[in-house]
Amino acid sequence: MRKQRPEGGGRSRRRFLRATGVAGAAGLAGCLRGWSPAGATGDDAGEESPTVAVLSAGSLQHALERGLEPAVDVPVRIESHGSATVARLIDEGQRDPDIVTVADTALFERPLSPPWYSVFTSNAVVLAYNPDTAGGRRVAGASPERWYEPLVEREVRLGRTDPDQDPLGYRTLFALELASRYYDDAPDLRERIPRREQIYPETGLLSRFETGSIDAAFAYRNMAVERDYEYVALPDEIDLGDPGYDDGWYSTVSYELPSGQVVRGGPIEYASTIRRMSDAARSVFAVHTTGSYLAESGFVGSDRFPRYEGAVPDEVRRATDGSNGSRSNRPPTERAPGDAVSEITVLI
Structure with missing residues (x-):
């Protein structure tokens, strides 16, 4: 089944930003990394902790380091995991964050089941490649409708993430299955392409380009855009980025x-919720879910976001409605009058 021709050629951060009219986020200071164990809420359990722990999807790591940290008025420390691992760590009591963010709302249906959450951005699956390797050049040289052939013929050292650990892993399998249906005479790509030795952690997947371990990788578009890597933009019917193809198409794979x-x-769709309410948590949550750093990092925004599910507290709505990403436009050293300084620990 072919519903439209895919976009041809490789894409990079420069081309993406020119197309969207978004300036880069270069020059922003990186943030400290760390984590807080389950139940760590400060020295005095009877007082509000100055530390807000946020456990979040690994594909947000770069954006939070470069965009969120300089946009908030508090120090930020960061750790990252695939979203399925995030859900498991909380469900098993290994982490007890104030804020949790996942890359698939299905993980908020089970096992986490929060009373409310905000759906705040989107993404798309792409095939990133290294044009400086023989395998990467094979991907770049393939016909726009035959990008998968070098992968089937095993001419490319491919990387992907573990479908048991994060949504990017199983979305890669979804994209391959949809591609088999989309192109007229493609083989069963979900069966032919994946092999166990291709699997790497999401947070280190594209860094394998630098080490020479892989030539290409299935990644989220923001991961390629942030790092200025070339990528093949897949058709809307395959990349899981267009809500118009949800019912009867995307929803047929599992x-x-x-x-x-x-x-x-x-x-x-990415979603976030506050598990333990505080002024500091609301402040970080507002910038995290509405800040312009998301577009600068290649995430997809639209009039659909933010969208709330469940009984969202009024104070959260007020915080995010009043933010509108404006704080993300302040220089990192600038503070609004009366801003309080707290320590924020972000676990991604």
Whole structure:
């Protein structure tokens, strides 16, 4: 089934930013990294902790380091995991964050089941490649409708993430299955392409280009844009980035997690919630879910975001409605009058 021709050629951060009219986020200071164990809420359990712990999807790591940290008025420390691991760490009591963010709202249906959450941005699956390697050049030289052939013929050292650990892993399998249906005579790509030795952690996937371990990788578009890597833009019918293809198309593919939970294909949506309410948590949450750093990092925004599900507290709505990403436009050293300084720990 071919519904439209895919976009041809490689893309990079420069081309993406020119197309969207978004300036880069260069020059922003990186943030400290760290984590807080379960139940760590400060020296005095009877007082509000000055530290807000946020556990979040690994594909947000670069954006939070370069964009969120300089946009808030507090120090930020960062750790990252695949979203399925994030959900498992909380469900098993290994982490007890104030804020949690995942790359698939299905993980908020089970196992986390928060009373409310904000859906705040989207993404798309792409095939990133290194044009300086033989395998990468094979990807770049393939016909726009035959990008998968070098992968099937095993002429490319391919990287992907573990579908049992994060949504990018199972979305890669979804994209391959949809591609098999989309192109007229493509083989069963979900069966032919994946091999176990291709799997790497999400947070270090594209760094394998620098080490020479891989020539190409299935990644989120923001991951390629942030690092200025070339990528093949897949058709909307394949990249899981267009809500218009949800019912009857994206939703026809699925994957069973080790827990037995079956996740189905759908448009990529990131969601976040505050688990322990505080002024500091609301402040960080507002910039995290509405800041312009998301567009600068290649994430996709639209009039649909932010969208709330469940019984969202009024004070959260007020905080995010009043933010509108404006704080992200302040220079990192500038503070608004009366801004309080607290320590924020972000676990990604």
